[in-house]
Amino acid sequence: MVxxxxxxxxxxxxxxxxxxxxxxxxxxNDPTTVEDHKTAKTExxxxxxxxxxxxxxxxxxxxxxxxxxxxxxxxxxxANEETKEHYGVALPVILWDNGIQIFSSSKFHDxxxxxxxxxxxxxLHHEKIYKTDASxxxxxxxxxxxxxxxxDFSITKSVIGILLVAILMFVLFTSLAKSYSKNGGISKGxxxxxxxxxxxxxxxxxxxxxxxxxxxxxxxYLLTVFFFIFFLNILGLAPFGFNITGNITIxxxxxxLTYLITTVTANKNYWSxxxxxxxxxxxxxxxxxxxxxxxxxxxxxxxxxxxxxNMMAGHVVLMSIIGLMFIFKSWLGSSLxxxxxxxxxxxxxxxxxxxxxxxxxLTSLYxxxxxxxxxxxEAH
Amino acid sequence: xxxxxxVGAGLIVIGAGxxxxxxxxxxxxxxxxxxEASGKIQTAMIIAAALIEGIGFAALFAK
Numbered sequence: 001m002v003x004x005x006x007x008x009x010x011x012x013x014x015x016x017x018x019x020x021x022x023x024x025x026x027x028x029n030d031p032t033t034v035e036d037h038k039t040a041k042t043e044x045x046x047x048x049x050x051x052x053x054x055x056x057x058x059x060x061x062x063x064x065x066x067x068x069x070x071x072x073x074x075x076x077x078x079a080n081e082e083t084k085e086h087y088g089v090a091l092p093v094i095l096w097d098n099g100i101q102i103f104s105s106s107k108f109h110d111x112x113x114x115x116x117x118x119x120x121x122x123x124l125h126h127e128k129i130y131k132t133d134a135s136x137x138x139x140x141x142x143x144x145x146x147x148x149x150x151x152d153f154s155i156t157k158s159v160i161g162i163l164l165v166a167i168l169m170f171v172l173f174t175s176l177a178k179s180y181s182k183n184g185g186i187s188k189g190x191x192x193x194x195x196x197x198x199x200x201x202x203x204x205x206x207x208x209x210x211x212x213x214x215x216x217x218x219x220x221y222l223l224t225v226f227f228f229i230f231f232l233n234i235l236g237l238a239p240f241g242f243n244i245t246g247n248i249t250i251x252x253x254x255x256x257l258t259y260l261i262t263t264v265t266a267n268k269n270y271w272s273x274x275x276x277x278x279x280x281x282x283x284x285x286x287x288x289x290x291x292x293x294x295x296x297x298x299x300x301x302x303x304x305x306x307x308x309x310n311m312m313a314g315h316v317v318l319m320s321i322i323g324l325m326f327i328f329k330s331w332l333g334s335s336l337x338x339x340x341x342x343x344x345x346x347x348x349x350x351x352x353x354x355x356x357x358x359x360x361x362l363t364s365l366y367x368x369x370x371x372x373x374x375x376x377x378e379a380h
Numbered sequence: 381x382x383x384x385x386x387v388g389a390g391l392i393v394i395g396a397g398x399x400x401x402x403x404x405x406x407x408x409x410x411x412x413x414x415x416e417a418s419g420k421i422q423t424a425m426i427i428a429a430a431l432i433e434g435i436g437f438a439a440l441f442a443k
Contacts (some may be wrong), residue, residue, distance in 0.1 A: 106413045204419070302434045309437030361423070 014108045061323035070127045072157040073105040093126035097150035161242040165231045209368040226360040233352030255304035266370035389439045396436035
């Protein structure tokens with residue numbers, strides 16, 4: 001009997017797509033997770049006022065989603081609600097507070113205790129580190145703590161994700177380049193997947209938008225930014241719950257890079273058309289200059305918001321639908337949310353690609369605008 | 381969060397949805413007329429849709 005390969009492929013893909021559900025809907029006792037700080041929980045339980053006691057299911061889910069969207073100082077896989085135990089890996093905390101302070105995030109016990117380092121005391125509140133005294137009390141004003149915040153250089157969960165993707169990209173593309181030189185310019189193995197993507201970015205994005213002449217110097221940035229965003233988006237859908245491109249600081253730095261490269265590499269025509277537009281009455285020229293200058297800032301700003309909002313909205317919707325399972329607690333609601341989450345996960349893979357594509361596309365459009373030759377001489 | 385803000389955000393999202401729908405429909409028409417230019421039309425469609433989508437998200441997050 002011959003078994004067709006197609007059903008097997010489908011089952012494999014379906015299993016991969018279900019992986020995020022497995023991590024989110026984990027049972028409380030997962031034997032495979034690393035049990036790191038199981039022992040030091042006794043003191044934390046002694047003061048019950050600090051934790052608003054039994055929340056209803058809805059606000060619990062809300063809190064979980066909010067927690068997922070934030071960056072984290074420790075890498076938690078799971079938590080036990082009754083005993084307040086967290087299973088995960090502690091990450092290093094690096095602070096600049098009159099000299100460098102390095103300690104492990106396990107000292108915070110997931111925001112429940114005061115961490116001490118060289119005589120300074122720090123407390124973790126909504127994933128932000130504040131300086132306090134030994135009692136760990138925060139002075140609140142309008143619901144926001146007014147304590148001093150030291151400059152935080154910690155290796156957080158997002159930083160781990162970025163490093164992971166950076167190493168992956170470095171290894172992948174250097175080995176790819178080597179295989180090309182070994183194979184006489186013919187792609188092999190994983191290169192057969194990435195060669196069409198690289199060529200697509202060159203032939204469909206860079207050359208039409210920047211032009212045959214000057215596209216080459218931008219290719220390295222365009223390819224880097226495309227694969228970086230693409231891999232980070234895919235990593236956000238994978239288990240372990242990274243939410244990196246749904247973090248506005250990351251998209252801000254990416255958009256800032258685009259803005260800097262556009263501004264630095266722009267030619268004379270770009271600046272003359274921006275600051276002293278030819279062919280319009282002199283009265284209008286300063287007005288247009290202001291609008292054009294504003295436009296240069298709005299462009300990277302919209303780049304930043306678009307990527308951030310798309311990825312964050314995707315995460316929120318997906319997790320809310322999975323959270324419906326815990327609200328309905330019936331086979332009908334659960335199967336409905338299961339089907340919805342499954343189809344949305346597949347849609348999110350498309351969005352992950354599309355957002356990387358749009359970011360690269362618009363970036364190359366801006367580069368192209370900065371490098372346009374003065375070809376309409378007779379018009380003005 | 382107050383009721384007028386929610387209504388405003390909803391109105392903007394409706395507008396953005398209509399806009400993206402219009403872009404998609406026009407792109408379909410254009411591809412049906414000139415199938416050989418479908419690549420270029422798709423690119424332009426995605427850019428325009430992305431620009432409108434940005435407004436929709438801005439409304440959702442500003443509420």
